[in-house]
Amino acid sequence: MSMPYRVLLSVGTGVFAAVPAALAAPATMDVTVTIPQLKVAEYHKPYVAIWVEKAGAPAKTVAVWYDHDMKANEGTKWLRDVRQWWRASGRSLKFPANGITGATRAPGPQKISFTRAQLGATAPGDYVLVIEAAREVGGRELLRIPFTWPAKAGAGGRAAGKTELGAVSVSFR
Amino acid sequence: MKKRFLGFAAVAALSVLAVSPASAHRQWMMPSSTVLSGDDVWVTVDAAVSNDLFYFEHQPLRLDGMKAWAPDGTEVPIENKATGRYRSTFDVHLTQQGTYRIASIADALMGSYDLNGKTERLPRGTTAANLAERIPAGATNVKTAEANNRNELFVTVGEPTTTLFKPTGKGIELVPVTHPNDLVAGEAATFQFLLDGKPAADLPVTIIPGGIRYRDQLGQMDLKTGADGKVEVTWPEPGLYWVNVTTPQPGGGEEGAPPPIARRASYVTTLEVLAP
Numbered sequence: 001m002s003m004p005y006r007v008l009l010s011v012g013t014g015v016f017a018a019v020p021a022a023l024a025a026p027a028t029m030d031v032t033v034t035i036p037q038l039k040v041a042e043y044h045k046p047y048v049a050i051w052v053e054k055a056g057a058p059a060k061t062v063a064v065w066y067d068h069d070m071k072a073n074e075g076t077k078w079l080r081d082v083r084q085w086w087r088a089s090g091r092s093l094k095f096p097a098n099g100i101t102g103a104t105r106a107p108g109p110q111k112i113s114f115t116r117a118q119l120g121a122t123a124p125g126d127y128v129l130v131i132e133a134a135r136e137v138g139g140r141e142l143l144r145i146p147f148t149w150p151a152k153a154g155a156g157g158r159a160a161g162k163t164e165l166g167a168v169s170v171s172f173r
Numbered sequence: 174m175k176k177r178f179l180g181f182a183a184v185a186a187l188s189v190l191a192v193s194p195a196s197a198h199r200q201w202m203m204p205s206s207t208v209l210s211g212d213d214v215w216v217t218v219d220a221a222v223s224n225d226l227f228y229f230e231h232q233p234l235r236l237d238g239m240k241a242w243a244p245d246g247t248e249v250p251i252e253n254k255a256t257g258r259y260r261s262t263f264d265v266h267l268t269q270q271g272t273y274r275i276a277s278i279a280d281a282l283m284g285s286y287d288l289n290g291k292t293e294r295l296p297r298g299t300t301a302a303n304l305a306e307r308i309p310a311g312a313t314n315v316k317t318a319e320a321n322n323r324n325e326l327f328v329t330v331g332e333p334t335t336t337l338f339k340p341t342g343k344g345i346e347l348v349p350v351t352h353p354n355d356l357v358a359g360e361a362a363t364f365q366f367l368l369d370g371k372p373a374a375d376l377p378v379t380i381i382p383g384g385i386r387y388r389d390q391l392g393q394m395d396l397k398t399g400a401d402g403k404v405e406v407t408w409p410e411p412g413l414y415w416v417n418v419t420t421p422q423p424g425g426g427e428e429g430a431p432p433p434i435a436r437r438a439s440y441v442t443t444l445e446v447l448a449p
Contacts, residue, residue, distance in 0.1 A: 073212055080210040083447055087355070091210070091332045 026172035034166030049085035229260030244271025271334035276325035284317035342370030345440035372402030
């Protein structure tokens with residue numbers, strides 16, 4: 001971490017010297033997705049898909065939380081209920097997808113991090129992180145958080161759901 | 174291929190009448206899903222003939238001519254068939270990824286002949302294969318016209334494919350410009366209709382949203398194919414839509430005189446439009 005700091009100092013950007021963290025170009029996006037606690041008679045943890053959109057490029061799925069460990073891959077049957085994601089990207093994937101799919105998550109703030117390469121954000125430009133949740137015997141909700149790359153270190157965008165998602169925020173480091 | 178169609182046309186010909194434009198009743202199929210995920214899933218289809226869409230309340234659709242094809246073109250079985258008083262139902266096991274076709278295709282011959290100074294109609298169930306035996310000796314002035322009826326559904330597991338859309342060149346067929354399993358409310362979709370393999374210009378296309386029973390207005394959309402056989406529709410809301418394309422028929426002549434025998438073709442499909 002000290003290397004880029006020194007390099008940048010040497011080109012004379014002394015103004016930033018007080019906040020060295022800002023000097024390193026962020027390489028990672030940290031995402032916090034809050035799964036809301038719901039008072040319902042029958043609760044199942046939601047299926048959640050997270051993907052990245054960029055104008056003119058195919059959507060890129062970065063995470064899918066679903067019932068990945070059912071026998072005979074049966075949990076895939078409800079993936080289509082995460083319907084915007086299914087159309088944008090899901091239907092062209094194979095499940096389980098290495099490095100993308102994982103178990104459903106419990107209510108509370110859930111953290112997940114992506115590298116710039118994972119996000120498919122290698123080219124500078126405007127992107128949107130999309131988070132969609134669909135719950136068995138429940139509803140569906142989708143949130144969008146625009147971001148640009150290169151990103152500034154620190155807090156990025158945030159959005160708040162009303163039904164199936166709580167607060168969702170991104171930050172860069 | 175041709176031979177197989179004719180083989181079941183005789184039994185399927187009964188259903189031809191159900192969809193004829195003279196009848197107010199609508200022939201329809203209602204799938205349990207059209208957009209699916211998973212490696213080993215099923216679709217259940219209800220099939221009936223009724224006024225209201227999609228409520229089985231009049232006659233079942235006969236399943237004799239029902240067939241299904243997997244995305245790779247192989248025919249797959251129609252399973253768990255049952256026909257009740259008001260509807261038929263069956264399942265198709267979807268083990269491949271891609272778009273399946275489920276269709277009831279009926280090709281029949283309509284027509285007339287003169288015998289002993291009287292004009293007689295060809296009986297129901299006449300096909301090109303059995304025409305000779307259905308015309309009595311001594312009949313003259315034999316007139317026939319083809320009647321092709323297709324009632325079909327598309328369902329897709331995973332990514333939509335178009336391998337099954339190669340036209341047969343018979344009757345009215347749908348060619349996707351927009352894939353029929355990729356429809357979303359508020360978006361426009363374009364389909365091309367062919368008649369005997371050629372773009373069908375100026376054909377009336379009727380689209381009716383399901384759920385008729387619980388609203389006052391039918392909500393019918395009356396469209397027409399362009400010179401290229403294409404029609405564009407913007408889906409007002411999510412749900413199932415019944416789509417019917419029928420060749421216009423000549424009206425009756427003088428009082429009591431039967432309308433002239435004309436070639437007829439009819440197409441029915443049910444499309445599912447998803448919420449955005």
